[in-house]
Amino acid sequence: MGSALAAALLDAGRDVTIWNRSPDKMNPLVERGARGASELSExxxxxxxxxxxxxxxxTTNALFGTPQVSKAVSGRNIVQLGTSSPQESEDSKTQFNNWGAGYLDGTIMCWPGNIGTPSGRIAVAGDNVAFADCxxxxxxxxxxxxxxxxxxxSAATLELAFLSRLLGIIFGSIHGALACEAEGVPVSEFTSILPPGDRAIxxxxxxxxxxxxxxxxGGASVDVAAEAVTGLYDHAVSMGINSELPSLMRDWVKRAQDAGFGKQETAAVIKTLRKQ
Structure with a gap:
């Protein structure tokens, strides 16, 4: 995703300086006109x-927490686009503000191929002055x-809300397929009644x-799904709201992980649900 962001800015004629922990990964962007920095502070x-x-x-905290880098951010506006909990977003804003930087926290709500296009979607929240500048x-x-x-x-919360909807579709569809199997109805018939482009197809x-x-x-492994549902569960518990739905999904993926299906497609969860 980082490469897609840099490429879009280059295509728009921006002067772009990049840094990556793996220097070789910068080469394609340097060939397109980006300047590769040898140090993050640079x-x-x-x-x-x-x-x-x-x-x-x-990872951000570890990289930016050094004296050299934290000093470099002073007087600048920082936009962090990643996956976080709302509390992590708040903590990051506090930290960057303490270092003297303006801060925007954001979430990318599209595929890398959509970056730099009208269909690209990014949500951000934070310092108003930083937003005006960026x-x-x-x-x-x-x-x-x-x-x-x-x-x-806000951005992290919106991502959680969208993730909750997506996981609801995934786990609801797994149960739907389970019901079809139990009644002898081909799962392909279930697929055929789903709307075109439905995420469950x-x-x-x-x-x-x-x-x-x-x-x-567009899918993910059981292990990746486990991280997602754990994030939903932890947020619900931390905010004192009902956690039964993410708890159920967490139990399902844990059962699949315990059965050795962690690296398989999330759909593999069904294999541990076919029998009580």
Whole structure:
């Protein structure tokens, strides 16, 4: 995803400095006109604004927590586009503000191929002054750019809400396929009544074919699903709201993991549900 962000900015004629923990990964972008920095602090210092796109916020904390890098962010506006809990987003804003930087927390709600197009969708929240400074560049990245305001927890919360809906579709469809199997109705018939483009279609096709070792288009492994449902569960518990739905989904994926299906398509969860 980070490469897609940098490529879109380059295509728009921006001067882009990049840094990656694996220097070789910068080569394709350098060949397109980006400047590769040898140090993270060098990349941050190259512009009044910087975009962070890392695996998780703990990685960000480790990389930016050094004296050299934390000093470099002072006076700049930072946009972090990643996956986090609302609390992690709030903690990051506090940390970057303490270092003297403006901060926007965001979530990318599209595929890498949509970045830099009208169908690209990014939601951000945080410092209003930072948004005003970064808005033009963010609109290059996403035709559908949503400013959720100053509540920095908003983007991560919206991602949680969308994830909850998606997981509901996935696990609800697994149960639907289970019901079909129990009644002798081909799962392919279930697939045939789903709306065109429905997110459950690759999943039900996988169940019908029994091809659980291959991750379906837009799908994920049981292990990845486990991380997602754990995040939903932990958030519900931390906020004191009902956690029964994410708890059920968490139990299902744990059962599949315990059975050795962690690397298989999420649809493999059905294999542990066919018998009580």
């Amino acid at each position: 990349a941050v210092s190259a512009s009044p604004r910087a975009i962070i796109c890392l695996l998780n916020y703990s 808005e033009i560049d963010l609109k290059v990245l996403a035709g559908d750019l949503r400013n959720l305001g100053s509540n920095v927890r 690759p999943l039900t096709e996988t169940i019908h074919a029994g091809s659980f070792d291959q991750i379906s288009t």
